[in-house]
Amino acid sequence: MNHIVSQRFVKCLEKLKEENKIPSSRQFALSLEYQPQNLHEIQAGNRDVTIDLIRRAIENYQFNPEYLFLGQGSMFSRPEKENDFRLLTVVTDQYNDERIVHVPIPAQAGYTSAMADSEFYSDLPSYSLPDYKYKVGTYRSFDIAGDSMEPSLFEGDKVICTFCEPGRWMNCIKDNCVYVVVTRSDIFVKRVKNRMTESKQLELVSDNAYYEPFMVDIDDVRELWYVQTKMTSFSHTPLKPAQAKEDNLPGQEFEHLKQVIAEQSKLIKQLHNTIEKLVNSSITT
DSSP states (O other), rough: OOOOOHHHHHHHHHHHHHHHSSSSSHHHHHHTTTHHHHHHHHHSSSOOOOOOHHHHHHHHOOOOHHHHHHHHSSOOOOOGGGGGGOOOOOOOTTTTTTOOOEEEHHHHHHHHTTOOHHHHEEEEEEEHSSSGGSSSSSSEEEOOSTTTTTTTSOOEEEEEEOOOGGGGHHOOOOOOOOEEEEEOOEEEEEEEEEEHHHHSSEEEEETTTTTEEEEEEEEGEEEEEEEEEEOOOOOOOOOOOOHHHHHHHHHHHHHHHHHHHHHHHHHHHHHHHHHHHHHHHHOOO
């Protein structure tokens, strides 16, 4: 008990009280919809802080997760630095290897509001793939909905993505590449153009020209995933090679060309005869 993260959490709480930003520990707990008695147990070193309480403290009081988990930086985050650190929940197997968490369409609405809820992730399907590249780093897969990314991605496809560290967004976002952009309220699969330098925004572009590009504020982005692999359904409908040959048969094209040339030659010959008659008639006259 009394993990180092809990100790740092208590220090942040005491700092808030010293600066008169909260009237009491009880009011702090109630503002976060947390039991005051449980908070007292954390302060006494008899209970560890929960990940959900940490998430609420980060969102409501700007507790710095980098300080809580790594012991680095100041106790509290500055608003403009909020995107430099994210709590990312991962799922592991019995060998402590990360599994790929899949976020199906029905779960995507809840995904944006459950960033640090480990129970939510445990209910999502997870899997592993044999390719070695999926053994290094954190991967997640998402269902594709709608037609905005056609013809690159179709509804029902799945994309496997690697996590982009928030601290590297400024330099690592590749223009016109496809990303899964998780905001505070929605999940988008789009081509991204990095506008962080000039406007602190990302431009999201659909492959389907029917949909207009739009901007999202970088402060509204919670997670960014770089699309690496597409999984799509296989169609068992056979091709029709015979029909294809009929449509593109070189011999038929050649015969058609010969017919056109013959008709043109006939017209030229008729024109030549007409001109010749006119010339002879003029000479006779």
